[in-house]
Structures are given as structure tokens and as C-alpha cells.
Amino acid sequence: MRLRNKPWAKELIDAHPELIQVQPEHVADQFAQKQPVRLEIGTGKGQFIFKMAQLHPEINFLALEMQHSALAVLLKAQVDAQLPNLQLVVANAENLQALFAGWHFSEIYLNFSDPWPKTRHEKRRLTYSSFLTQYQQLLVPDGVVQLKTDNRHFFEYSLISMNQFGMQFQQLSLDLHHDDTTWAAANVPTEYEDKFSAKGQPIYGVRAVFHQAKG
Template identity: 55%
Template sequence: MRLRNKPWAEQLIQKYPELISVSPQNMQGQWQQKFAQKQPLELELGAGKGRFIIQKAQQNPQINYVAMEIQTAAIAMILKQQVELRLPNLHLVQANGRDLVNIFAKGEFEKLYLNFSDPWPKKRHTKRRLTAPNFLKQYQTILQTDGMIEFKTDNQALFEYSLQSCNNYGMKFDKISLDLHHSSWAETNIWTEYEEKFSKKGQPIYFLAARF
């Protein structure tokens, strides 16, 4: 879902190059330099307004987080919060998720988060789904050997597709829930903005965690 244009967004992004990388080049294997110290590295692809990744970084100072988002308005909203918080273990990246292997090095991340990705329901758009085999191949490259993907959605069709896609790719499932908020993992779950919106409408939240 696209956000309304924020007139201040571009100027804010240009003002804080130390907090956000825009269309990064030649940074493969060097992302630890963006953080106060070298620590395990995790990535959220499609970070939206940043509620999830900011709370993750606050709760886990021993882990470095990269928040990746293509929409200027959305990434600027995360940046606005980071300008105030200055979390030493969070760095923002504005770039397209189709280019992950050109931005990140092999085995650079321990975990990848996919939260409420665009479902791309039409069959001709299957390859655009973030759990399609062409994306899984990229994730396998940038994740460590035992790296994990965590995926949440309100869209049942996308969840069913994702289960099949991950299974066909040979991934192993650690967790599967058809109603995350009433599962044993609810207590440690961090809600996204969309998650709160959909949950208030009574929609169950689907969740899986899988490894290559």
C-alpha cells in the first residue's frame, strides 16, 4: 500500500546520510561499518513505517538491524524516528528488494523479516511475491547457512502460496501459525502498523518461520 507523498521526505533523507543509505552501491560485505559495533545482522525487507524494526532494535541491542524500504514517504517516516532515537544498532536502506544480491554479500544476515508484503494476487504477478522462488533464491544467498525467514500476513491466499513455495524450495519450517495472536508465540510478537489495523477487523494473522 502506497503512502501519501511527504513534501519533507526527500530533504530529510538527504540531510542524514549517516543514518540512511540510498540506492547503495559497493557495500557488499561492509554493512557492519554502518553500526556502532559488529554484531549479528538481521534484515527487514519492506519495513513500512518502522514500528516493527524500531521495537526490534530497542529490545535487542546485541543485534544490528537493517530496515529496507523502497517508498520514500515510508522510509522517511522511519528516519524521522531514528533522528530522535539514534539507535546505534539500526540503519536504513532505501532500495528495491529485487536487487538484494547486488547490495548485500553472501551470508551477510542471520535472519530476514517479511511483514505484510504486497500479496500480488493476480497470477501474472506471481514472481513479484516476496516468497516466490526467485526471491527465495536471493534470500538463500544473503542469509547464513542456517539463516531464518520470518513471514507474517493477513492474506490467506498469500500465506498458502508461501507455505507451498517454501516447501517446494526445500525449506524446513520451525513455526507455523494460522492465528498468531492466539498462539504460543503471541507474547513475544511485535505488531506492525498493518497488523494492528487488520487484527482490529477480526482478521487472523498468519505466521511462519523457516530455514533453508
């Protein structure tokens, strides 16, 4: 969902190159410590990743979002908080391997991604095989792809796509907010998640890893 343009967004982004980048070449240098890094693709306003960075100072978090107005909301919070383990990148996720050449993430988050429901747009879905290929290259061995969505069709599509790719499901939920699991207990919601859950809609989720070949 495209947000209404915020006139102050560009000025704020331009004023804080130490916190937000349009290309991630030098992002790693901005983190206070060298430690495991997790990536959220499609951060939106950043409620999820901001809270995760607060809860886990032992992990670095990278927020990727293509909408300047959305990411500027997170940047505004980060300017105040100055979390040393959170960096932001304004960019499109089409070619992640080029964007993050040399990076190795411990987890990749796909939170309430655009479901692109029309068949002709299938290749744009973030769980299409071409994206899964990129995640596999960017994740450390046993690295996790975590997906949450309110869209059952997109969730079912994602499970099929992941299964056909040979991924293994570590955890799976058809109603995350009412599950009695460690994932549910530790779950950090997104803005959309709060909105949909308040309406009584179930939140679907899966945590999956890529099959590791045995040598």
C-alpha cells in the same frame, strides 16, 4: 500500498547520510558494533523494526524500503532515538544479492508483503522461488525467514513455495495473536498488523529455515 508523498521526506533523508543510505555499501561501517544482522524487506513506516532494535541491542537491524515517504517516517523516529543498531536503506528488493553482496543475515523478515494476487504478477511475490534463492544465499547457515501476513491466499502460496524449495518450517500459525507459543508471546506487531488484528482478522505466520546439506 503507496503512501501520499511527504514533501519533507527527501530533505530529511539527504540530511542524515549517517542513518540512511540509497546504496548499502557503507552501511556496515555505520553500526556501532559488529554483531549479527537481521534484515526487514519492505519496512514501511518501521514500527516493527524500530521496536525490535530497541528490544535487542545485541543485534543489528537493517530496514529496506523503496518508498521514500514511508521510510522517512522511520528515519524521523531514528533521528530522535539514535539507536546504534538500526540502519535504513532506500532501495528496491528486486536484486538483493547485488544490493547486499558480502552480507550474511541471521534473519530476514517479510512483514505484510504485497501479495500480488494476479497470476501474471507471481514472480513479484517475495516468496517466489527466485527470491527464496536469494535469501538462501544471504542467510547464515540455519538463518530464519519469518513471514507474517493477513492474506490467507498469499500465506498458502508462500507455504507451498517454501515447501517446494525444500525449506523446513520451525513454527507456523494460523492465528498468531491467539496462539499459546513463545513466538506469539514475543511477537512485535507492525502497523498493518495492529490494524488488521483490531478488525478481528487472523494473522498468519511462519518461521522457516533452508535445508542444510549434510557433508
